[in-house]
Amino acid sequence: MIGIPTCARVTDLLTDLDEGALGPMAWTGVRIHLGLCPPCRAFLRSLRRTPALLRGLLQEDPAGAPGSAAERALAGVLGALRQGSLPQGPRLHPGPADWAALGPEGDPFTALLLRLHLGWCGACRAHHGSEAALEADGEPLPRSLLALLPPQDQWRRVRRGLGGGEAARVLRDPVSGTALHLVRLPGGRVFPAHRHLGTETTLLLAGGLQDGPAHLHPGDWITHGPGTFHRPEADPGGDCWAIVRLEGPVQFSGWRRLLV
Known part of the structure; x- marks a missing residue:
């Protein structure tokens, strides 16, 4: 029987999902969870946009000199990932409607x-x-x-x-x-x-x-x-x-x- 992982577990597995590194049971559980959970789908979309945003930063700073804004931002992100520190999500407000x-x-x-x-x-x-x-x-x-x-x-x-x-x-x-x-x-x-x-x-x-x-x-x-x-x-x-x-x-x- 395939168990559906929690939101916390799914966010831990999303990188492996994109890299094709999940086994069949884990892949199926994550896909089922994503089909049922709009917040985790939104988180996956944000994760997939991150590389393009970083590339954009680097293109805006072509010199690429040590200490540049883009390099410092990238170093900060990588440092947080190495420490296992992930963003905790947005502080949320009511929508216009x-x-x-x-x-x-x-x-x-x-x-x-x-x-x-x-x-x-x-x-x-x-x-x-x-x-x-x-x-x-x-x-x-x-x-x-x-x-x-x-x-x-x-x-x-x-x-x-x-x-x-x-x-x-x-x-x-x-x-x-x-x-x-x-x-x-x-x-x-x-x-x-x-x-x-x-x-x-x-x-x-x-x-x-x-x-x-x-x-x-x-x-x-x-x-x-x-x-x-x-x-x-x-x-x-x-x-x-x-x-x-x-x-x-x-x-x-x-x-x-x-x-x-």
């Missing part, structure tokens, strides 16, 4: 995530204004957020089968079925592999999270479309907290389907 949710006809759950993002992101406040921003007060669940949610005894909580984490559905639109969840994952733990049957939008509230090639910090935003298969991992240390907007159910692998 997302910001329409702050309008009068916008989706209220997306608008809530946008208001939280504005509380962290000075660049987005400068561009979109600060009037709607919710204060990020240093708490894992900001008081400005809790004030807009139902009392905690009304949350629908799930603890079993989540890799040591827990989730609570705090709001749900009865017409569309779209729901808002708060998710906690202890430091260093992995959220079980799962597939999304609808769009998922996540805003990180506390801690750090590796989600495929993207590394998220508090205030960062990431969206996964239907069909995405991923396995986010919390950074070591304190708990990781996120608020998640789900347009459809989540399908867990294996025995976890019976519990969540």
Whole structure:
């Protein structure tokens, strides 16, 4: 049986994939993962563009003298690779279409995530204004957020089968079925592999999270479309907290389907 590797494992194998150095089982697992995971496909496209970008730098600096900007940049990249240090991915922001949710006809759950993002992101406040921003007060669940949610005894909580984490559905639109969840994952733990049957939008509230090639910090935003298969991992240390907007159910692998 062919196992599907995690996002972290796939990013380690992409160079071998391009060089034809993978065995048949590893090659098949990586190709299946890439077919299911848009973030890892985007990371592979970026990886494949890197040689052309470096060639462009060298062509812009034909002298090639020691200490030139292109040579220093190339030396820095090679040094990082030798040390096993890879980029952790972008700090993510909402897309242009997302910001329409702050309008009068916008989706209220997306608008809530946008208001939280504005509380962290000075660049987005400068561009979109600060009037709607919710204060990020240093708490894992900001008081400005809790004030807009139902009392905690009304949350629908799930603890079993989540890799040591827990989730609570705090709001749900009865017409569309779209729901808002708060998710906690202890430091260093992995959220079980799962597939999304609808769009998922996540805003990180506390801690750090590796989600495929993207590394998220508090205030960062990431969206996964239907069909995405991923396995986010919390950074070591304190708990990781996120608020998640789900347009459809989540399908867990294996025995976890019976519990969540």
